[in-house]
Amino acid sequence: MKKFDYYQPQTLKEAFSQMEKLIGRAQYIAGGTDILVRIKQRAIQPEALVSLRGVSTLSHISHNGGSSLGSMTPMRSVERDPVVAQEYPALAKAVSLLANPQVRNVATIGGNLCNAAPSADCAPPLLVMQATLKLQGPGGEREVPIDKFFNGPGENCMEPGEVLTHVHIPEKANHTGMAFLKVGRVAQDIAIVNAAALLVMDKKKCVECRLAVGAVAPVPLRLGNVEKLIDGEEIGPELLDRVSQMVEQAVSPITDVRSTEEYRRIMSGVLIKRAIQQALENID
CATH class of the missing domain: 3.30.43.10 (Uridine Diphospho-n-acetylenolpyruvylglucosamine Reductase, domain 2)
Known part of the structure; x- marks a missing residue:
């Protein structure tokens, strides 16, 4: 080296x-x-x-009208935070499946996002939670919605000299359920496909649906057109089958050493369907 x-x-x-x-x-x-x-x-x-390890202001988690995660917060701290586990279980689940405890003690949530890997496990849950990223550089501060942060594999929107300082997650609405799922060669491996779903329900009707997948496009992907299929509807088997098929058409996976394009395409639909089902079971 x-x-x-x-x-x-x-x-x-x-x-x-x-x-x-x-x-x-x-x-x-x-x-x-x-x-x-x-x-x-x-x-x-x-x-x-x-x-950035010595910059203490980047290593804190605070909860006040939502949650703010310092970019240098170790994944293990995010995983163990009781408010994150209670309010944002999809993120807690994603973090718990990252590598192993030794890596999670060192790896940071900011690093996971700034690497801009299409398979980043934190990205799908933060996409469905509509997180905002606070960037700071010599020229000042700015905020970027997470769905505008990723430009391509390994590329993000940060300017030279900028750093990601905080990840802000809005307070969730009442009657919200969310879920995160992942397929890897082993449970804690780099994702072959990962997916997150967030549902806001009014009795049996879904009043808001947010869906995201990773490792099946150049960037972690919010599935806006698929969400429209669910918004305002009661969620049943026929609708879920249509959603699964639509997801398969929306993604653009590749074949690499971990998986094939065909398997990723099929599993993207399967995981979104399962994530929606789990989110329904998790409505608070």
Whole structure:
């Protein structure tokens, strides 16, 4: 592995200042579970890494009219947070299936999103929960809806020098149920397909449906056209079959070392159907 300089600023101001000195030659590092592997593989060769681990303001979870997750919060902390488990069980489930406890102690929610992998497990639940991402750089702050954050495999909308500071999840409505499902070669492997569903119900009628899938398109995908099929309807077997078929037509998977295009396409419909069924069972 090529040698590189390592900096650990204690504030965002220090981090931005350091990056300005190293512009074009350095990258930010969060937990390091992905970027260090890429450096070892020589996929990237930065001259320096600027760690955000020392910036304490990025490692907190707060709950007040929704929840705010600092981007440097370890996945294990998200998994164990009682409010996340109670209010946002789809996210808690997604985090619990990420790799293993040792990795979750180090990996961060910000890193999982900023890597912009189509298979990122946190993306589908945050998409259906309509999370907003707070970005900050030398030029100031801005907020980006999560469905506008991903540009392509490994690409996001952040400008040079910007960092993701917080993930904000809106407070959920009454009578809401949600679910996350994943298919991998083993339970904690990189997803072959993952999916999330969120339903807001009024008795037997669905008044709002949000669906998302991952690993079946260049970016984690919100299924807006499929959602329209469910909004305002009672959910039964025939409707679910139509939804499953429509999902298969909406995705654009590829064949790679983990799976085939055909299997991913079929399983995307299957997982969305199952996620809707589980969300119905989880209505609060």
